[in-house]
Amino acid sequence: MGVFSLLNPGLQGALVKQGFIAPTQPQVETIPAVLSKEHVLLIAPTGSGKTESAVLPVFDSIMQKKEEERRGISVLYITPLRALNRDMLSRLEWWENELDIRVAVRHGDTTAYERQKQSLKPPDFLVTTPETLQVMLTGKRLRENLRTVSHVIIDEVHELASSKRGAQLSIALERLVEVCGEFQRIGLSATVGRPQEIARFLAGTNRIARVIEVSLIKQLDFNVVCPGPTPEDMQSSKKLMCTPDVASHIRVIADIAGKHKSTLIFVNTREAAEMLGSRFRMLNIPIGVHHGSLSREARIEAESNFKRGILSGLICTSSMELGIDIGDVDHVIQYMSPREVTRLIQRVGRAGHWVGEISSGTIITTSADDAAESSAITRRAKAGEIETVDIHENSTDTLANQICGLALDLSEIQLKRAYSIVKRAYPYRNLKIELLSGVIKQLNDNRLIRFENDTISRKKKTWQYFYENLSMIPDEKRFEIFDIVSGRTIGALDEAFVVNFAKAGAVFIAKGEMWRVIEMIGEKSRIKVEPISDPQGEIPNWVGEEIPVPYEVAQEVGVIRKRILEKIISGNSTEKIIEDYRENYPADSEAATGILELIRNQVKANRTVPTDDIVVIEQDEKTIVINICGGHKVNETLGRVVTSLLAARFGASVAMEIDPYRIKLELPKMFGAYRVKELLLETSPDYIEPIIEMMLKNTILLKWKMVHVARKFGALSRDIDYDRISMRKLLDVFEHTPMYDEAVREIFHNKLDIEGAKTVLGKIHSGSIKLVIQPPSPIGEAGFLGGRELMAPERADSSIIMALKNRIMEDRVILFCVNCKKWKSSKMVKSVPETPECPLCSSRLIAALKPWEEEEIKIVKKPEKEKTEEEKKRTMRVYRNANLVLSQGKTAAIALASRGIGPETASRVIRKMREDEEEFYRDILIAERNYAKTKRFWDG
Structure with missing residues (x-):
């Protein structure tokens, strides 16, 4: 034995x-x-x-x-x-x-x-x-x-x-x-x-x-594929209301699941899980959905049905990486790049769930970048090049929570003893007594503990605070989804999705099924729904899920590009390049060909290929794309630095979007790419951190984090209305406190890579990373498409466009006269006159506001001298809205009624109405989806 x-x-x-x-x-x-x-x-x-x-x-x-x-x-x-x-x-x-x-x-x-x-x-x-x-x-x-x-x-x-x-x-x-x-x-x-x-x-x-x-006794077997659409996929895409590419992915997943007894299908977001799940349901294929926003009963049912063989596949997110017993799994599909080596190993490791069995996995990729990234990750997995775990050091809201815990444990405790206990915990080994004292003072100010003569003691309020904050997971208001037909709870929706989308009659997808909102009960945070059949349902936008691609993986994608480029320049045949590629990476011919073709197109266009040591800046009028293989966090950090510096020069905000290989900037006016290059060369790496911290003060992200941290410190009640707190008030109250510092620390830890960005900028300054300026290129334009929006086809089907138009026409707007400020009227968009006019003063300076913008009317009516700077900006926005309606009439009201579209975006899409109505609504669709994905964090 x-x-x-x-x-x-x-x-x-x-x-x-x-x-x-x-x-x-x-x-x-x-x-x-x-x-x-x-x-x-x-x-x-x-x-x-x-x-x-x-x-x-x-x-x-x-x-x-x-x-x-x-x-x-x-x-x-x-x-x-x-x-x-x-x-x-x-x-x-x-x-x-x-x-x-x-x-x-x-x-x-x-x-x-x-x-x-x-x-x-x-x-x-x-x-x-x-x-x-x-x-x-x-x-x-x-x-x-x-x-x-x-x-x-x-x-x-x-x-x-x-x-x-x-x-x-x-x-x-x-x-x-x-x-x-x-x-x-x-x-x-x-x-x-x-x-x-x-x-x-x-x-x-x-x-x-x-x-x-113990090294992997089980051999890991990976295969990276990049399926292309067949004529059959073209047909099925219309039925499934998705792109032909996505139809091909669904076909391949179904084929693989059909050849195995039990297949786990990992996706990176809950949105992707719901998108795929709803399509398999439409096809009557027994593949279920499992993620953290489904009810406990729904998750247990999915686990049980998979274990019993009722479901041949289970679409799941990261929670299924852990060792939940779902029986034997004989194959794992990863839909799109797993983003990290550790995730790939854990996910594919779920297959062959017994000693000595081979764990096999297929990565289905959706673009050349996706295929190259997945290739890099599989090679790194085989070589054991695994990411490190990043521990939270000296987290002060956690510390506040545990100080109260110690007070409850012992009734009272000396500061020195508390300090020695906390320092035994590894994340607090470097804790300074001054930081601990600052946290204790904050708790004392918040009346959660008593601190006198270097002694911490509990109060009545300590119990309530501690038991409300047992978990360090941020408190987010969650809305229970209740099916009135079955009488069961099916899951939960995030506050952001409910605020921006959910209303009576709205259709959305959860558990891979379509639901229509019947009634919203605010005080109970419950949404009553009924099941329906409608392939155009909205997918809830669960926030904060995106797994960041590490710097090292993005750099290897740059190396892959460079090696293929060298072989093209050396005159190697297509067959030889693909053969060489597949010797180093477990990719099929289609995946390798996709990467090769993108680089070949770059060469044919006479454009420089961005690699691990070449950064390429491209310009198309007011759009600048910085092609940099930096990964999510480095690109986010550098992008924020550049946008902050540009915004200071323009006196206006600069829109930004990033992926692991690009930073895309939308400028308010023309600005030469060479000046962006100068900006990168002039900015010292030591300036990155202070620039980022100054920039954060104007973002919703910092506000969101500060509210969460303040709740964990007991400075704000758990049920406080987030939207009613102004950023200025938060800064006035919390700046220079441990709460503010913690909010900034957590953003730096979770979303940014200050040290990595400093290293990259240092290499740019030393010349080890070369900067090149050129016109738009195939690689630059290939970004931001790789599966970010899985539901709507790139060229949305006419039926989707018509559904969008019908929805907007049934929505309501508030017409408000900014001339006399006395008349307002709520109308369905379809009932808005072609040329709106005030019945009281005959002015045509009419703003078209969304139903929840009633507050703007109150602000406009306030005397100018009583308005804050923020209120003056909001007033100007209403006037821009009215001027747009004055010049464009009902067309402006249609655009302005759309979700997340303000006067600036509306004016950009509006000119297409007279040229091509379908293009007009297509642009609205794109704008709405972009808004849904970006609203919550970086907007100022």
Whole structure:
């Protein structure tokens, strides 16, 4: 039995009954280390016996104890998902009965009866979440039950380490040490870069965890494909209301799923999951949808139907990367580039879910960039070049939360003791006492704690605050979707989608099905819906999901371009270039050909190819594209620096869009590309951080973050109306506080790469990255199309255009006379006169406002001297609106009634109405979709 012989005889007998003949490699290496009381981080693939590697020696420890020693909890098994808790309980129940070990699960859904039972007679082995541990540490009886903890196992520790939940857990573990003394720490992780960093996170500042890393025994088998549309796809695209390209992707997914028993189809966003799911439903193909915004019941049903074979495929997002038990998976499809090496390994690793089995995966790509990016990621996966986990260092809202936790744990605590406890947590190892004091002062000012004579003590309000903020996941208002036909909750919608889109009669997609809004109940945050059949449903825009492409991956795409260019210049044949490419990358001929053709078109156009060491700036009138292989975060950072500097020069905002290979700028007036080049050469890398911080002060992103952080600090109530808070007030109240600093720190951590941008700018200055200026090129124009908008065809079908027109005509606008300021009238767009006129003063200076813009009328009516600067700007916007209606009549009202379209965008699309009505509505469609994707963050 090998290492199994080290275990308790009763446990060995149970192993034989369960069919454990020989230990797996992770078990061989881990069981002796755990038995010898070492802190251990085990990194091993899914399906390699990883869980048993930790659980078996811990069971052994419990069985060694006498019954009177088992009065409290011995083992905490912490997982990041409740779904994993369900899985663990079902896996442990057999062992519980066989070994007479008490096992239980405790999380937010645990019944009051079950909780009371656990409190009175605690289990030996408790499966729980980081948030529930917070509750247990502060509860009198539960805290007593924790005094006997000897082992803590953290599952999917890499997932927690990269988030604020992990920072919170790291301090909670040190609070647990204060209760039960030192305990053994065991972490289970997927493959990560720099595993020693995760081991330090697990162990804490002054402890050492041994890293046991078992290489992928299972061979990973990847294939990158780029399907093109067939004549049949052209036909089916009309039925499916999508592009022919997307129709070809749906066909290929269906073909692959049809050849396998069970296929997981990973997508990068919930929107993509809903888009694909709705199309398979239209085709009556048994492929389900699973993501975090569906109800718990809907997710469990999808998992169960997949496990039982009722569904042959399951479209899912990142939550399914974790070890949720859904039975055997024999193939994984990744729809579009997985963006990161770690994601590809975890996702494809779900296939061949047993020891020694090959894990096979197909990446379906949608463009040349997508294919090159996927190729780079597959090569890096094979070579073990994996991204590192980026830990949140000194997160102050997390710290505020845990200071209140310590106050509740101990009633009162000296500042120095609190400091020493927090510094034992690895993310806070470099914490300065001044920062801790600043956070405590803020909590004292917010009346959440009392701080006198260097002593922190709890108040009545501490309890309420702490229990409202058990989770470090941002508080976002969620609207429950309730199906009136089945009487079931089917999921939830984000506040941003509801505010911008959902109203009675609106149609949207969730769970791959079409729903019509019947009624919205604001006070209950519930939306009543009915199922319908309508392929033109809107897909909810779940925010903050986009996985950023790392700098290193984007750079390799630049290297791929450079190598293919060299072969073209050397006169290699197409066949030879594709053959060479496929020797280095697991891509099919179509994928390789797509990349080659894009570069060949660039050469034919006599344009420079942007690579890892060449940045190309292109100009087309007021549009400038900076082609730079920098990845999302570096490009976002450099783009923000450039737009800030340009906006300062123009005195007007500059629109920006980025992808991993381009920064696209829309300028308010002509500005030579050579001047953008000069800007890059003149700007010192040291200026990047201060420029970004100044720029952030005018963004909705900082406002959004500051509201979330202030809620976590208890400075704002959880249910405060976000839209009613002005940015100026937030800055006045919070600037120069730990809350403001935390909001900026988190944006820098999550969305930007200051150090990476400094490095790139430094290379530009030194000449190791060359800057080239040229006219528009095929590569420059290829960006921003690679699957960003999956629903609407690039050239929308006439039926979609007609549906859009009908919807706008049924919408309402408020006509308001800005001349006399006395007349207003609400009308359906179809009823607006060709030339609107005020019946009171006969003026034609009439603004066409959206129904929710009533506030603008009040602002316009205010005396000029009483208006703030912001209100003056809003007044000017209403006058621009009215001038557009004065010159263009009803056409302007149609454009202005569209979602997210203001006077500036409306004036751009309006001239097409007289040239081609269909083109006019096509432009509105594009503008609406762009608005839906970008509204929430970077608008000023």
